[in-house]
Amino acid sequence: MPITSRAAVIREAPGKFEITEVQVDDPRQNEIRIKMVASGLCHSDDHVVTGDLPVAVYPVCGGHEGAGIVESVGPNTPGFAPGDKVVFSFLPACGKCRWCSSGHQNLCDLGATVLVGSRWEDPTSFRLKLEDGSPVAQFLGISTFSEYTTVSVDSAIKVADDTPLEKACLLGCAAGTGWGSAVNSGDVKPGDTVLILGVGGIGTMAVQGAAHAGAANVIVVDPVAFKREHAQELGATHAVATAEEAAELAQSFTNGQGADVSIVTTGVISGEHVAQAFAATRKAGTVVVTALGKATDVGVPISLLELTMYEKTVKGSLFGSSNPRADIPRLLELYRNGYLKLDEVITTEYSLDEINQGYEDMHAGKNIRGVIRF
Ligand code: CXF
Ligand code: ZN
Ligand code: ZN
Secondary structure (H helix, E strand, C coil), X not given: CCEEEEEEXXXXXXXXXXXXXXXECCCCCCEEEEEEEEEXXXXXXXXXXXXXXXXXXXXXXXXXXXXXXXXXXXXXXXXXXXXCEEEECCCCCCCCCXXXXXXCHHHCHHHHHCCCCCECCECCCCCEECCCCCEEEEHHHCCCCECEEEEEHHHEEEECCCCCHHHHHHHHCHXXXXXXXXXXXXXXXXXXXXXXXXXXXXXXXXXXXXXXXXXXXXXXXXXXXXXXXXXXHCCCCEEECCHHHHHHHHHHHCCCCCEEEEEECCCCCCHHHHHHHHHCEEEEEEEEECCCCCCCCCCCXXXXXXXXXXXXXXXXXXXXXXXXXXXXXXXXXXXXXXXXXXXXXXXXXXXXXXXXXXXXHHHCCCCCEEEEEC
């Protein structure tokens, strides 16, 4: 029997989250139904609210950074049992495609379908429905802003029974995205000078990744004083309000050369942010572009002469170039050993009904990562 669940849905964009009842399908083969425990309030869901990130089908139920407990398991679906704890990966990993089998699970071919929000193997079928039977799309195939959600096993990582899911939910996006932006995409090396633009949930994870990789200087830029202070508690060595100040600092630490690695994790990215990071980066250095902005935006105003003559690299980063099946358990272990801080990044918990408040607080710079506790 489908389960009735309260969920935060977006009916149009721009719009806002509305709490409504949805019907959550029984799990089919290779699916599991999850009772959610916690879900992080990532800026990417807000990009759906504003319409910066359009999805194919509305209404859509948001949320992509979640963890919960298996309620039921589809037929002939090995590997999961009711009661198992699960962290979602916001990108599915089939394990078989070219990308999954060559160390790039974040680029799994199944990712092509996740903005539709239906079953990838049966694209006209949706796992969530309104009372009248009309479809509700699942953001990135998971929709973690619902008390219950049915997902493909491609999107689920089983974790140990003693995992604190109210913290581990961050492994579903922020931790891998931020930490991986520094450690994987940026390949930060001991002694490096790293510049991080924007220190919300993703940026503070990038700070931790850079510090753990041995960066000598981790310079963060954020206009919000609370965020700058928070980043310093999590490993930033210097915190300033503008990119210009950060560029000067980076030069002062590197004999005038500039940052080895710059990471752009601003809430709403523009070409100007990438250009600022580019200008602050040394010859043969790397600019990692992690943030999202308006989907239709094009163009980065950088010097093409500098690009060629200084051999700088500008690279995109999706889920921190990580392999969720390996890296979610790896980051969980780093959390258990005290190397990765999650508790400190979660500054405020909200109920599902308070979701719009959570996003207001995010915009006002009052939280680092807000988390919904179900
Ligand atoms: C994003 C990446 C693009 C789709 C939405 C989620 N990553 C992190 O929030
Ligand atoms: Zn996210
Ligand atoms: Zn794949």
